[in-house]
Amino acid sequence: MDIPATMKAMVLTGHGGLExxxxxxxxxxxxxxxxxxxxxxxxCGLNNTDVNTRSGWYSKAVSEATTGGAYTEVGENxxxxxxxxxxxxxxxxxxxxxxxxxxxxxxDQTLIGKRIMVDGWQRDWSNPENKDKALYFGSEMDGxxxxxxxxxxxxxxxxxxxxxDAELATFQxxxxxxxxxxxxxxxGAEDTVLVPGASGGVGGALVQLAKLRGARVIAxxxxxxxxxxMKLGPDRVLPRAPEDLREALGGEKVTVVADVVGxxxxxxxxxxxxxxxxxxxxxxxxxPIVEFDLRTFYLHDLTFTGSTVVPPGTLRKVADHxxxxxxxxxxxxxxxxxxxxEAQQAFIDKKHTGNIVVIS
Numbered sequence: 001m002d003i004p005a006t007m008k009a010m011v012l013t014g015h016g017g018l019e020x021x022x023x024x025x026x027x028x029x030x031x032x033x034x035x036x037x038x039x040x041x042x043x044c045g046l047n048n049t050d051v052n053t054r055s056g057w058y059s060k061a062v063s064e065a066t067t068g069g070a071y072t073e074v075g076e077n078x079x080x081x082x083x084x085x086x087x088x089x090x091x092x093x094x095x096x097x098x099x100x101x102x103x104x105x106x107x108d109q110t111l112i113g114k115r116i117m118v119d120g121w122q123r124d125w126s127n128p129e130n131k132d133k134a135l136y137f138g139s140e141m142d143g144x145x146x147x148x149x150x151x152x153x154x155x156x157x158x159x160x161x162x163x164x165d166a167e168l169a170t171f172q173x174x175x176x177x178x179x180x181x182x183x184x185x186x187x188g189a190e191d192t193v194l195v196p197g198a199s200g201g202v203g204g205a206l207v208q209l210a211k212l213r214g215a216r217v218i219a220x221x222x223x224x225x226x227x228x229x230m231k232l233g234p235d236r237v238l239p240r241a242p243e244d245l246r247e248a249l250g251g252e253k254v255t256v257v258a259d260v261v262g263x264x265x266x267x268x269x270x271x272x273x274x275x276x277x278x279x280x281x282x283x284x285x286x287x288p289i290v291e292f293d294l295r296t297f298y299l300h301d302l303t304f305t306g307s308t309v310v311p312p313g314t315l316r317k318v319a320d321h322x323x324x325x326x327x328x329x330x331x332x333x334x335x336x337x338x339x340x341x342e343a344q345q346a347f348i349d350k351k352h353t354g355n356i357v358v359i360s
Contacts (some may be wrong), residue, residue: 005029006025007027007147008023008025008337009146010340012054012088012114017068017070018345020054032069032103034104034107035153036104037100037108037112037152038150039098039148039201040099040100041148042097042165042360043358044093044096044175044360045095046344047094047173055068055069056071063289066285066286078175091145093137093138093145095170096138096143096149097118098118099113104273116156116159117159117315118143118156119315121136121314122134122135122347137155157316170330171317176315179193180309180314183310184305184306190255191215192215194257195219195259197230199225204354212327215256217251219232220238253318254274257273260282260284266291267292270293281307302355331357332354343358
């Protein structure tokens, strides 16, 4: 196909509020390098990392919950999710789904014309296991909030599915994050996993993927979302933040807490873990600074794992689940790309269950 010289794109111009997004209908189409493919983006999902990067929440100067507002304390050298300062202007968007339309002379030419999902973690392919050299798509490099994007040909996965582009754009970030957490915590069929924030993208992914591992799953969500959360297949659903969590559990023993919420409720999550239990974390939307009693940690022989950079091949595992129908999308809403600001505000308001996407 003929590749245009310019494209429509939503461009982030700096840390701050939603006004930092600028709409362009004449942004240069990226050129594929020797090992790159050029992708015509059809849909791209929204994630907390978009909000956190835009607002500057990853800065160590920020200690409050994710609100989507601007933080005046943020400096130009503050890190992003991938650990390096972000450069502006930047096109965000980690969950790109599209069609490969061109390939560099060192790239796999058979990808041209294929429907693909872009892997969020883009590797140094001379050392793909090196976490320090991994870059996040839409953060340290331009992403999918545009009509076209470029990416290394080894950083995409061909997908064969009857799901729509918008539905497919709900998976990559949430499900690879969840799979990474469950892998770090070594979750298996003998476990009971407690999932706070189960109505969100990662929370819903944790529910589905933990069930696929044979675990018993107890979800936590606001009561207005319980019916939606139950459709994901947990064994039980509890209120979002019971005053007495142990009583709400009714004597059930929890071996794993898989958490992306954090905040002031955090100590109660740790207190109910069984001796030898595991806590795994990949987010802190309710606040990153928590009260931590070391006695609970060591007297109960607990193991804590953080999870950000997932192992190579994680997206392929997720894509295989999609193709087999093991997991189902939870698409809350789809917006046109030029309404990204409105879409992100809806995402921040958290009245939805699942994921919100934009369509190019």
